Amino acid sequence: MTEERTRAGTYPRYPLVENRTQARIMALVHAEARPSSRGQITEALDVSRSKVSGEVSRLMELGLLAEEGLAESDGGRRSTLLSIPRSAGLIAAIDLGATSIDVALTTLGGEIVARKGEPADIKDGPKPILRRVKEMLGELVEEQGTHPDEVLGIGVGVPGPVEQAAGVLRSPPIMPGWDRFPIRSAFAGEYAAPVFVDNDVNVMALGEHWGGVGRGVDNLLFIKVGTGIGGGIIADGRLYRGTQGxxxxxxxxxxxxxxxxxxxxxxxxxxxMAGAPAIVLEAERRAREGRSPVLAEILEEKGELTAVDVGRAAGLGDYEALQVVRRSGRLIGQVLATLVSVLNPSLIVIGGGVSQIGHSFLAEIRSAVYRRSLPLATRNLPIVLSELENDAGIVGASVLAAEGVLTVPS
Amino acid sequence: MTEERTRAGTYPRYPLVENRTQARIMALVHAEARPSSRGQITEALDVSRSKVSGEVSRLMELGLLAEEGLAESDGGRRSTLLSIPRSAGLIAAIDLGATSIDVALTTLGGEIVARKGEPADIKDGPKPILRRVKEMLGELVEEQGTHPDEVLGIGVGVPGPVEQAAGVLRSPPIMPGWDRFPIRSAFAGEYAAPVFVDNDVNVMALGEHWGGVGRGVDNLLFIKVGTGIGGGIIADGRLYRGTQGxxxxxxxxxxxxxxxxxxxxxxxxxxxMAGAPAIVLEAERRAREGRSPVLAEILEEKGELTAVDVGRAAGLGDYEALQVVRRSGRLIGQVLATLVSVLNPSLIVIGGGVSQIGHSFLAEIRSAVYRRSLPLATRNLPIVLSELENDAGIVGASVLAAEGVLTVPS
DNA sequence: AAAAATCTGTCAAAACTATTGACAAACTAT
DNA sequence: ATAGTTTGTCAATAGTTTTGACAGATTTTT
Known part of the structure; x- marks a missing residue:
């Protein structure tokens, strides 16, 4: 009776779990991001030990959990640790940026198994971009010697607002041709797995909340500073998307x-005024006006500047470059001060390419926020750099999909 | 066995319900704010008809629900309607403003039974203010011929940030002496009911979401414009309070x-720059400079102006008064434009004393928001005046307490 | 080194919860 | 009138969760 619903090569089923308790157990183990014991689960879920034990047995039968060593003793018999094994299945995590495609295979537990990335222009439109995404994913699947059916869920981050109900972009400003494009069905032929789509910054916030500096922080604000600037809001432990996403x-x-x-x-x-192009433009202007020999030299050599160049020059002590970096930080900090008043988060995480531009950038953001916000709200408000850096999008997409397939609909 | 847990004069018990299903039923009936049938409950809760019937019977035994007439037929037998009767018990709803005390008794179902209000200065400190609150509440209880034990919950809105765990104010800017004052225990002697404290604007948002223009709107922003300016955020159907409240x-x-x-x-x-005192100050300045004969005349007569005076003058066509009103609206609108980008709400509700200042105030807010926000976010974004007006705080305090006592802890 | 205490994991019995299906009551429409 | 619907209730059935007992594993105490 139980046998016939065992895994036994019948990839994939969605949802993966059979009831709410199983979903809660899997959610907990996934959220922990490290092996948990039955005892910990019992305590966290407030159900009986025998209930947990029974459902865990079933989840092991289903292949979703596996025993993995023993915990340190806590004054008695050591508890066996449970984790989500590689063999449970894989998640395809896809991070579409304005100028890049990143694809990865991760375990259901969120560990990156393999990844690929390459530059691309999102403006090329959904068809060629998604074709390339599927090619890259196919290569990863092949390289890992797995089967497409082992992919249990697909998570996609896209640089525009996503209407959750349909999983489509709505009026994306920088993505002509993507409006209402049915991203989910693009994977339908090759992959039977459900597809979860969300805004790239939301996805990064999810990643940072699950496995970065934001672990366990209920109210956090993730800010991505790159070509574009965006924010992702974790409110009371959940991603807040707003009405139109x-x-x-x-x-x-x-x-x-x-x-x-x-x-x-x-x-x-x-x-x-503060994104990467603005930083470059302002730096080039100052270089051309002869105010910064350092910047002028780089510009001379390469024909153009990047935000990283400006950051490097600032790090070397170039006054003009430093001013440019600081201006960007100050403007972002001003806006963040407002967000702090509105959202009263307990942590702000700064990510995206520009965030790696140098210490003075972060310092300027901090000083602008602390100067302008209410003391109560900033009393214990760390403003830190992303821990996951380039992986935030991939990890977040994996989390989005894993949480999706492990949820029981009800 | 069931008998011994019946109401029978044993006020109050907290929580009022016995299990999660009962809590869900009560929450639904309360949220509906109008009589519901067993069938509606069955559908909304996704449990069987007999389960609902059984728990409803129990809730009627407990006195928390009562049958109240029949619904229109839907092509068959008419369903009996259920509502929360006055006899279920009362909620004490308390709205402390910077310059006022409002106290009301409401039914558990949110209907205002009786109310009292009077001016007061919150700066007098917690002891005299709360003493007066208890006096007023006592008078209401007496006038209604009820007993303090019939009060099942006490909801309090206060004009400062409230730390939810302890129910105390944290560093309130305008409330010297209230920092960390244990408001809950102030009621302990006379009332056995649990006390729920929250920020006044949050409470108003709750009220407007439960029974005002915001009914059923999942993402709404309530803005109170009075002496102070504040906002309350309903995100995904729940009040969002932030880290420090x-x-x-x-x-x-x-x-x-x-x-x-x-x-x-x-x-x-x-x-x-946009609150009531700022409006008055700016209007008085213009009156003194002789730029507005209308304002000057009122100022002459009364010795001072109020925001309402300025609004009335603007309504009569006084150019200077209109400019003052518009300036306030424009500044608020500018900030709201930012909030719209951040929170992407589906409704903005404007309340508080100044919101009644005249149509041009709201018009100016609207125009500033629509001019500055992303088209996607403002496409279907109504910005409207509060429907509950002066009752928002009272209704919200009632909702806060009713939801509190009807929740099963688990 | 033995005994006591503590924690872990499992099992069957008991307690509890929820659904199913049947039925009578109440209503509409033909 | 009669057929078709919807409602509310009940008892039987099915399902879920806890309880309490027990054995295994490990630390602490004697």
């Missing part, structure tokens, strides 16, 4: 009504 | 680094 979209907050034109068409958006 | 505290967002000094000590806070 564009909550946290802080890149187009107006910081200067007389500022430059933004890609969105408005004037003086944060993104247009 | 000061989420939504938008009054001290800096809108002009060169602006006037705020009560909080910083410069150019929204509150200091």
């Amino acid at each position: 564009c909550a946290g979209d802080i890149g187009h907050i107006c910081v200067d009504p007389n500022g430059p034109v933004c890609t969105c068409g408005n004037l003086g958006c944060l993104e247009a | 000061c989420a939504g505290d938008i009054g001290h967002i800096c809108v002009d680094p060169n602006g006037p000094v705020c009560t909080c000590g910083n410069l150019g806070c929204l509150e200091a």
Whole structure:
């Protein structure tokens, strides 16, 4: 009777669990991100030891859990540790950036098994981009010697607002052709696994909350600073998406009504004044005006500057480069000060390419936030760099999909 | 066996319900704010008809539900409607403003039974204020011919950030002496009911979400504009409080680094530039400068102006008054535009004394928001005035307490 | 080194919870 | 009137969870 619902090569089933208790157990083990004992689960879920034991046995039968060594003794018999084994299945984690594709295979437990990344222009439109994504995923699957059916869930982060119900982008500003494109069905032929789509910054926030500096932090704000600027909000432990899925979209907050034109068409958006292109533009201007020999030299050599170049120059002590970096940090900090008043988070995590530009960038953000926010809200408010760095998107996409397939619908 | 747990004069018990299903039924009936049938409950809760029937019988035994007439027929036997009767017990709803005390008795179902309000200065400190609150509550209880033990829960809204775990204020800017004052225990002698404390604006948001324009709206932003300016956030159907309980505290967002000094000590806070005192100050200045004969006349007569006076003058077509009103609306709208980008709500509700100042105030807020926010987020974003007006705080305090006593701890 | 205490994991019996299906009551529509 | 619906209840059945007992494993105490 139980036998006929055992795994036995019948990939994939969705949802993977059979009842709410199993879902809660899996969610807990997944959330822990390290082996847990039956005792820990019993305590956390507030059900009886025998109940946990029984459901754990069933989950082991299903292949979703495996015993893995013993814990240190706590004054009695040592407890056996449980974890989500590689053999439970894999998650395809896909991170689409404005200029890049990153694809990875991770275990259901969130461990990265293999990954591939390459530059790409999202503006090419959904069909060629998704074709390439599927190629890359196929290569990974092949290289790992697995079968597409072993992929239990697919998580996708995309650089635009996602309507959750349908899993489609809505009016993405930088992604012509993607509006309402049915991303989910793109995988339908080759993969039977369910597809979970969300905004890339939301996904990164999820990743950082699950396995980065934000582990266990109930109210956190993740800010991505790259070509674009965006935010992801974890409120009371859950990702908050907003009505149209564009909550946290802080890149187009107006910081200067007389500022430059933004890609969105408005004037003086944060993104247009503090994002990577703005940093480069401002640095190039100062280089051309002969104010910074260091920047001018790099510009001379390479023909163009990058945000990283500017950061490096600032790190070497170039005054003008430092000013450019600081200006970006200050503007972002000003907006963050407002967000702190509104959201009262207990942690702010800064990620994205520009976040690695140097210490003075973070320092300037911090000083702007602390200067302008209410003392109560900033009293214990760390503002730190992302721990996962380039993996945040991949890890988050994996978490998105894993949580999705491990949830019982009800 | 069941008998001994029946009501029978043993007020109060907390929690009022016996299990999760009962809690869910009561929460649903309470949330509906109008009589529901067993069939509706069955559908909404996804349990069997007989289960609902059984638990409803028990809840009627406990006195928490009562049959109340029949619904229209839906093509068959008419269903009997269930509601929370007055006899189930009462909730004490308390709304402490910066300059006022409002106390009410409501049914557990949220209907206002009786209320009292009077001016008071919160700065007098917790002891005299809470003494007066208890006197007023005692008068209401007496006038209604009830007994203090019939009060099942006490909900309190206070104008400062509230740490939920302890139910105490933390560093309230305008409430000297209230920091960490144990509000809950103030009621301990006379009332056995549990006390639920929260920020006044959060409480108003709760009220508007339960029984005002925000009914059924999952993501809403409630903005109170009075002496102070604050916001309450309903995210995914739940009140979001933030880490220290000061989420939504938008009054001290800096809108002009060169602006006037705020009560909080910083410069150019929204509150200091667009709140009632700012409106009055600006209007008086213009009156004194002789730019507005209308305002000057009122000022002459009464010796001072109020925000309502300014609104009335604006309504009569006085140009200067209108400019003052608009300036406040525009500044608030600018901040709201940011909040819209961050929270992507589906509704903004404006309440508080100043919200009644005239149509041009709301019009200016709307125009500022629509001008500055992303089109996607504002496409279907109504910005409306509070429906509950002066009752928002009372209703919200009742909802806070009712939801509290009807929740099963688990 | 033995005994006591403590923690872990499993099992069967008992307690509890929820659903099913039957039925009578109440209503609409033809 | 009669057929078709919906409602509310009941008893039987099915399912879920806890309880309490017990054996295994490990630390602490004597």
